[in-house]
Each structure stands twice: as C-alpha cells, then as structure tokens.
Amino acid sequence: MTSDGDPVLIAGGGPVGLLCAWLLGRRGLRVRLFDNNAEPQADPRAATTHPATLELLAEDGLAADMARVGLVAPIFQFWDRPSGELVAQFDHALLKDDTRYPYVVQCEQFKTAKLILDRLRKMPNVEVLYGHEIIDVSPSDESVAIDARGPGGIKSHAGSYLIGADGGRSIVRKQCGIAFDGFTWPEQFIVLTTPYDFEAERGYCYRSYFADPGAWCNCFKVSADGPPGLWRTVFPVIPEQTETDIMSDAGVQSRIQSFFPSPRPYEIVHRNLYVTHQRVAETFRKGRVLLAGDAAHVNNPIGGMGLNGGIQDAANLADKLAQVMLEGAPDELLDLYSRQRRTIAIEFVQEQSIANKKRLEARDPEARRRNLGELRDIAADPARARQFLLRTSMLASQKRAAAITLAPA
Numbered sequence: 001m002t003s004d005g006d007p008v009l010i011a012g013g014g015p016v017g018l019l020c021a022w023l024l025g026r027r028g029l030r031v032r033l034f035d036n037n038a039e040p041q042a043d044p045r046a047a048t049t050h051p052a053t054l055e056l057l058a059e060d061g062l063a064a065d066m067a068r069v070g071l072v073a074p075i076f077q078f079w080d081r082p083s084g085e086l087v088a089q090f091d092h093a094l095l096k097d098d099t100r101y102p103y104v105v106q107c108e109q110f111k112t113a114k115l116i117l118d119r120l121r122k123m124p125n126v127e128v129l130y131g132h133e134i135i136d137v138s139p140s141d142e143s144v145a146i147d148a149r150g151p152g153g154i155k156s157h158a159g160s161y162l163i164g165a166d167g168g169r170s171i172v173r174k175q176c177g178i179a180f181d182g183f184t185w186p187e188q189f190i191v192l193t194t195p196y197d198f199e200a201e202r203g204y205c206y207r208s209y210f211a212d213p214g215a216w217c218n219c220f221k222v223s224a225d226g227p228p229g230l231w232r233t234v235f236p237v238i239p240e241q242t243e244t245d246i247m248s249d250a251g252v253q254s255r256i257q258s259f260f261p262s263p264r265p266y267e268i269v270h271r272n273l274y275v276t277h278q279r280v281a282e283t284f285r286k287g288r289v290l291l292a293g294d295a296a297h298v299n300n301p302i303g304g305m306g307l308n309g310g311i312q313d314a315a316n317l318a319d320k321l322a323q324v325m326l327e328g329a330p331d332e333l334l335d336l337y338s339r340q341r342r343t344i345a346i347e348f349v350q351e352q353s354i355a356n357k358k359r360l361e362a363r364d365p366e367a368r369r370r371n372l373g374e375l376r377d378i379a380a381d382p383a384r385a386r387q388f389l390l391r392t393s394m395l396a397s398q399k400r401a402a403a404i405t406l407a408p409a
C-alpha cells in the first residue's frame with residue numbers, strides 16, 4: 001500500500017521550503033513542514049529577485065507584495081573601481097515585451113519568507129512546525145519516514161514524499177547518500193550593511209557591481225524597515241587574518257574605506273561572514289525524496305541567483321508533484337523535475353556565477369580591458385543588451401528548462 005494519504009513532509013522553513021508548502025497547500029495537498037529554528041530567521045542574505053522568478057510569484061499577489069515591502073530596481077551598473085568609471089548600465093526596460101516584470105525586486109529573503117508564512121497560517125491543510133529538527137530520514141518505495149526532535153522529544157512522522165529544502169548542509173541529502181560535488185572558494189565573503197547613502201553620496205544605483213584587480217564589491221540597496229533603507233556591500237576576504245580581526249570595528253572600517261574612501265567612518269549595522277561553495281547535488285530526486293534550493297545547489301552570490309534558482313525549483317516541483325499526486329500523472333515527471341532544474345543549476349547558475357566573479361576580480365590588465373570593454377559594447381547595443389538581460393534576469397534559463405521534456409515512451 002502506498003502512503004499517498006500521508007502529508008508531504010518538508011525539511012526546512014527557509015524561503016524555498018515555505019514556498020513549496022504554500023504552492024502545494026494552494027492545490028489542496030496536506031503538508032507538514034519542519035524547521036529547526038525556534039522562529040523565522042532574519043539574516044541578511046538574498047534580496048535580488050529576478051523577473052523570471054517574479055513571474056512565478058504572481059499567484060495571490062505575492063510578487064506585488066514583495067515589491068511593496070521591498071524596492072523596485074529597473075537598472076544595474078558595472079563600475080571600474082580603480083578609475084571610478086561607470087563602465088556599463090543595463091535597464092530592464094529593454095525586456096518590456098519579454099516579461100510583466102521589467103525590473104528586479106530587492107526584497108530581503110526574510111521578508112519574502114514572512115509574506116509566505118502569513119499566507120500559510122491561513123491554510124488548515126498546512127502545518128508549520130518551528131523548533132523541530134529532522135534527525136533521521138528513512139525512505140522506502142511506498143513512503144518516507146522521518147524522526148524530528150521537537151519540544152516534546154523525538155517523534156516519527158510518515159509522509160508520502162519528503163522535500164529536502166534544508167539548506168546547503170542538508171541532512172536529507174546526506175542521509176540519502178546524494179553526492180554534492182563541486183568546490184569551496186578559498187576566500188570568504190563578508191557582508192557589511194550601512195545606512196550610508198551610496199546613491200546620494202556617490203551616484204550608485206540600487207545594484208552596482210565593482211571590478212577591482214584581485215577584489216570586487218557588490219553594493220546594493222534594501223528597504224530594511226522603510227525609508228531611507230540600508231546598503232549592503234559584499235567583499236571577498238582572503239583568509240590572511242583571523243576572524244576576530246576581520247570582524248573587528250577596525251577591520252570592517254579598513255575594508256570598506258579601502259574601496260569607498262570617505263572622510264567619516266561608516267556606520268556598520270550588520271557584519272556577516274560566509275563560506276561560499278559552488279556545488280550541485282548528483283540528483284534532485286531519489287525515490288520519494290526530492291531536493292530543492294540550497295540543499296540541491298549552492299553558488300556565490302554575485303548576480304544574485306542562488307535563491308532565485310531555489311524559488312524556480314519550488315515552483316517547478318510543486319507543479320509536478322501536484323500533477324503526480326492529484327491527477328495521476330506519471331511518476332517520471334519527478335525525474336523530469338530533477339533533469340530540468342539540475343541542468344539549469346549546472347549549465348547556467350554555476351557557469352554564470354563563476355564567470356561573474358572572474359570578470360570582476362580579473363588581475364591581468366589585458367583581461368580586465370577585454371572584460372570591461374565587452375560590457376561597454378554590449379550595453380551600447382540594444383539588441384545585445386536585451387540578450388544579456390534575458391540571461392541575467394533568468395528568463396533564458398527558464399525557457400531552456402521548459403525545452404527539456406520527458407523522453408518519448
């Protein structure tokens with residue numbers, strides 16, 4: 001007997017797990033989600049939500065709500081930090097015939113999570129269990145059982161399927177023996193958040209990328225608690241200093257001052273250090289276990305594609321799982337989910353995020369001249385700029401995924 005009467009279990013209440021719960025819950029499926037934190041987290045990670053992702057969040061006005069609590073950013077810029085030259089500017093308005101959303105929305109991921117959670121709380125068929133850590137996963141052909149440690153001790157739960165949306169260190173992926181090949185960058189990435197107004201003081205737009213030999217910076221604005229908002233700067237940190245030195249007041253001032261000299265010290269309201277990897281799971285599906293989001297793929301944040309990829313996984317997976325569970329669609333649809341999304345993770349997100357980093361950090365003067373010259377030329381030609389934007393907005397990769405179909409029977 002199969003377990004299709006049991007709920008879909010979801011490991012992880014980050015934005016990807018919550019979105020899976022919402023999309024499945026909207027289709028009437030029973031869902032039980034577990035997150036080990038006592039409550040939703042508010043760490044300053046993803047913010048940039050691309051047009052292709054906004055297209056998937058239109059249901060129930062979610063994308064509109066994200067724009068309301070976040071910032072709408074139609075343009076982004078590339079700067080050469082040593083010369084101070086604005087090298088290239090791209091305007092999503094060029095995509096006005098390609099998408100309903102010719103802009104990105106800068107919405108901190110905890111706000112997106114909260115908007116989804118508010119919707120989930122109204123769904124009687126969805127249970128969200130904070131303070132519950134999944135400690136064991138036992139899949140079989142007919143069902144999936146997990147053990148979760150919660151306030152009342154360890155309890156077993158049976159599910160029809162299990163979605164592992166439990167982040168880069170996913171216990172679901174590990175316990176199912178799914179390899180996570182790739183590499184870890186030797187440098188860490190530091191995020192320094194400041195109220196300093198880079199637009200008013202320096203003329204930078206809400207998403208600005210800076211090239212510098214051997215270094216780089218992403219500088220972008222988030223709405224935070226409302227106007228005037230905050231700016232996040234992301235820098236690489238070569239592991240020469242101790243973490244204490246890197247994170248000290250003197251350490252963070254010297255890092256931000258070396259890039260953006262200012263006569264006054266910067267007010268730093270958050271400082272966070274991240275180890276960053278480029279890895280993709282060997283499969284996103286093993287029997288009744290499915291992986292999505294960082295549990296399935298991780299990449300550096302330049303270009304802001306990690307969570308976007310995770311949201312695209314969630315939408316793709318929820319659609320197919322609902323077809324299998326509610327409409328008797330063939331089980332191979334779940335293999336198709338893995339093929340479609342894994343292909344995009346490898347061919348697009350990994351490739352693009354690594355290329356983005358190399359372009360900004362190039363040391364060789366000839367390579368720098370070529371990289372920046374290419375950006376300048378693309379931006380100056382509307383047809384090439386549109387093609388460039390179709391990639392950065394992830395519309396091209398969504399189209400590529402849709403072209404991967406079930407093999408003929």
Ligand SMILES: Cc1cc2nc3c(=O)[nH]c(=O)nc-3n(C[C@H](O)[C@H](O)[C@H](O)COP(=O)(O)OP(=O)(O)OC[C@H]3O[C@@H](n4cnc5c(N)ncnc54)[C@H](O)[C@@H]3O)c2cc1C
Pocket residue numbers: 011012013014015016017034035036037041044045046047048049109132133134135165166167168170171189191234274292293294295301303304305306307308309310
């Ligand atoms: C500095 C930085 C900037 C970034 N900027 C962007 C950006 O602009 N755009 C973008 O698209 N992406 C960006 N990213 C990437 C983005 O933050 C991640 O891709 C995103 O958080 C993935 O979401 P997730 O829900 O898959 O995983 P997570 O957010 O990691 O959530 C996983 C959840 O599972 C829980 N969990 C883990 N183990 C268990 C367990 N055993 N039992 C129960 N619960 C468990 C965790 O506590 C967590 O709540 C950035 C990342 C960094 C570091």
